[in-house]
Amino acid sequence: MDEKRSRQVIIAGAGVAGLTAALAFAERGYAVQVYEQAQRLEAVGAGLQLSPNATRILRQLGVLDRLLPAAVRPEAVVLKDARTLRQLARVPLGQAGESRWGAPYLVAHRADLQSALMARVAEMPDIRLTLGGRVEKIATGSHGVTATVVIGGKTAEEQGSLLVGADGVWSLVRALVDSKRMASPRSRFSGELAWRATVAADSSAGPAFAAIGAVDCVTTFLHPGFHMVAYPVSKGDAFNLVAFTKGERIADGWSGHADPSILAAAMRGTAPGLVKLVELAGPWLTWPLHTVEQTQPWTTSNGIVLIGDAAHAMTPFAAQGAAMAIEDAAMLANIMADFPTDPMESLRIWENLRRPRIAKVARRGAVNRLAWHAAGPVAVARNLFLTMRPSGKLAADLDWLYGWQQQKIIRR
Numbered sequence: 001m002d003e004k005r006s007r008q009v010i011i012a013g014a015g016v017a018g019l020t021a022a023l024a025f026a027e028r029g030y031a032v033q034v035y036e037q038a039q040r041l042e043a044v045g046a047g048l049q050l051s052p053n054a055t056r057i058l059r060q061l062g063v064l065d066r067l068l069p070a071a072v073r074p075e076a077v078v079l080k081d082a083r084t085l086r087q088l089a090r091v092p093l094g095q096a097g098e099s100r101w102g103a104p105y106l107v108a109h110r111a112d113l114q115s116a117l118m119a120r121v122a123e124m125p126d127i128r129l130t131l132g133g134r135v136e137k138i139a140t141g142s143h144g145v146t147a148t149v150v151i152g153g154k155t156a157e158e159q160g161s162l163l164v165g166a167d168g169v170w171s172l173v174r175a176l177v178d179s180k181r182m183a184s185p186r187s188r189f190s191g192e193l194a195w196r197a198t199v200a201a202d203s204s205a206g207p208a209f210a211a212i213g214a215v216d217c218v219t220t221f222l223h224p225g226f227h228m229v230a231y232p233v234s235k236g237d238a239f240n241l242v243a244f245t246k247g248e249r250i251a252d253g254w255s256g257h258a259d260p261s262i263l264a265a266a267m268r269g270t271a272p273g274l275v276k277l278v279e280l281a282g283p284w285l286t287w288p289l290h291t292v293e294q295t296q297p298w299t300t301s302n303g304i305v306l307i308g309d310a311a312h313a314m315t316p317f318a319a320q321g322a323a324m325a326i327e328d329a330a331m332l333a334n335i336m337a338d339f340p341t342d343p344m345e346s347l348r349i350w351e352n353l354r355r356p357r358i359a360k361v362a363r364r365g366a367v368n369r370l371a372w373h374a375a376g377p378v379a380v381a382r383n384l385f386l387t388m389r390p391s392g393k394l395a396a397d398l399d400w401l402y403g404w405q406q407q408k409i410i411r412r
């Protein structure tokens, strides 16, 4: 493979994972071609919590300054009992969190993050982004990787040394990578629905939101039948609400409409202020939560790698899916650039380092889900534990997650 092609990276997907990977590789001197199947990058999704492990990387890649004008720095993460609205725990964020973890904890609209990433991508001459380009086939050989891409009904081929599958939970690259090894490399419906609504601060739901005391914090309301996370976005001009219940699979795809009586039934016994907010806050969109089994490979020995949701979509109960995509992307580019003489070994090192971290974060999400939906004596014990634990200790419990930084890797 010639010198130029050995530093050519092809990325399928321009979500958080793909755009971050494009920036990280371009920063390390690679030429990057990103293909995104959508004709336009639209404002898909709703709010995102971006913890310091992610914002530290966004700062290194020159994205943070572009995001800050639209984002909010919440004062704390707060847990409340949904029946009484009583505060159970408070982890200080704001300046205290930034000093502790070395980068800010932010909440933002997903579209604001995407715009900030795009603005930075536009400044990088070594990144080419093709919208309306769907990666459909991949071939590998001594020349490296060849992606067959369909653009406006026409087929084109792109060659590079590495193909990064950043094509999300319904990844085609995953199916291509794994079709021989796995009976079903598809994602799996988790049995949970996310209910999302965005409330304008000056709408009739704005005062109802203020009344539940969540305007400057990330607040999670706990209940056996559901939990709800509430926080400000868009510089405080709007509020993001996301509730989680059990539910039926709707279809493959991000969002749709479901029967709001499911949410109402799950909220039985909830404080009237929260019920009123949910009534005023509609329309609610539902998102079926899909996960990807972590048993399947993320890399191949011939230059294909999966990152972000394509590799390991997880339930959002630790609010870390986008953060893990950002960590994946930055670490991949760093390891590939630090050890350019054996790229396939670099891919293996990356996968071996990422797996335990991703598994631990996914486990944390599962524990959160169990604890937040606890009932009866278990809920009483949980509330006692949370109210007794000093906020400094609660913050220290999160050091492994929010304080994460890539370690220097020494290869012998």
Ligand SMILES: Cc1cc2nc3c(=O)[nH]c(=O)nc-3n(C[C@H](O)[C@H](O)[C@H](O)COP(=O)(O)OP(=O)(O)OC[C@H]3O[C@@H](n4cnc5c(N)ncnc54)[C@H](O)[C@@H]3O)c2cc1C
Binding pocket: 012, 013, 014, 015, 016, 017, 018, 035, 036, 037, 038, 047, 048, 049, 050, 133, 134, 135, 136, 166, 167, 168, 169, 170, 171, 172, 173, 194, 242, 287, 289, 307, 308, 309, 310, 316, 319, 320, 321, 322, 323, 324, 325
């Ligand atoms: C309810 C909910 C709340 C969440 N809250 C948080 C949170 O607070 N914090 C957090 O960190 N994470 C959160 N997440 C998770 C986070 O949204 C995802 O983990 C993250 O967006 C994944 O990014 P991605 O780039 O891997 O995938 P995606 O965002 O899905 O991007 C994939 C892209 O690839 C494109 N594509 C697909 N196939 C092809 C192809 N063949 N060729 C070219 N392009 C293709 C798609 O069009 C898409 O643009 C939440 C998720 C949900 C569902």
